[in-house]
Amino acid sequence: MKDLPNGSGRTLVDFPYYSFRNISCPEDLENGRKVYSGHAPATSFLDLPTDENVRDYLPDAEGRKKRKYSQVHKDIRNTLVNNPHNFSILNGGITLVARHNDYQVDEKNKMLRIKKPSIINGSQTQGVIKDYYKEMRANNEEVPLIHVTFELILTDDDGLVAETSIARNSQNNVMPLSIAGRLGQLDELEESLRISSPEIRLRKSETDQAEDALVTERLIQVLTALTPEELWPKSGEIGNANKAYTYAQKTKCLRDFQEVYRKAKESSDPADTKYKELYQFYLDVVPQAHELYQTWKTHQGFKIRAYER
Secondary structure (H helix, E strand, C coil), rough: CEECCCCCCCEEEEEEEEEEEEECCCCHEEEEEEEEEEEEEEEHHHHCCCCEEEEEEEHCCECCCCCCCHHHHHHHHHHHCCHHHHHHHCCCCCEEEEEEEEHHHHHHHHEEEEEEEEECHHHHHHHHHHHHHEEEEEEEECCCCCEEEEEEEEECHHHHHHHHHHHHHHCCCCHHHHHHHHHCHHHHHHHHHHCCCCCCCECCCCCECCCEEEEEHHHHHHHHHHHHHHHCCCCCCCCCCCCHHHHCCHHHHHHHHHHHHHHHHCCCCCCHHHHHHHHHHHHHHHHHHHHHHHHHHHCCHHHHHHHHH
8 A cells, every 4th residue: 555646736545456346325325425345455455544443453452561362363364374265255354434525446457546544344354464464474475365355435424434433343342432432522521631631641442551541431430439419310311329339330430421421412402401510520520530540549448449450
């Protein structure tokens, strides 16, 4: 893959393919998008970015001390090694997204030129192929020609891209943190935190293991524990009346936060004013919650009981 300038001075990515077919349905065309499917050499995918994906290649997650393959990764590799001629059938393929207004098709040379491409499903396939090819080359072995099935979605709808990335990632369960981060549900929380601590950033993906990233679920646990009774919803739609769970169930606290965010942002029902107030409380109090978290996590009893498990 390489970048090629087009006539307007912008940059298009050069993507070799073997077959390429328009499979857009009427709903696609009515909503200003196009969908294509085809096959491309595995090498066409090696350098494609994953910026729009809900997560990156899991074994390469920053901060991992040791590469760890899941069963899904092992299965992909097994097909590459032992059944490469059937890889395009046995593998689920790779889904790409690119911007709709700027693409070119060179049928003679079987080349696509697409703007801002990104893998939104298939990062694990891409990662295993890259590892496999790297090992083959390091051992001076001939790299086999393997084709991968792909789907290309051309759209300018960023919201649809995010929803599609989440919906298509089903082989490895996507953690709520990655979904919240991809949907932008943590952005305002991070902005509020940075008012008092500009250097801080929240961890927004399961693959982000950098030491300088704050453990978001832990912070939200503290926020939930600090929520006053008068702001806590009494309808039973989130959480429960007894907030003792906030000291041990970080994922539940994050899911509750996501639900509060959704209701505060999306609902036009006047009865949901309570969620707007609760969400604003989170934004207002997060700097103090961070200070408490930093203090509490160094307490031995705190580590043993909840937040270091």
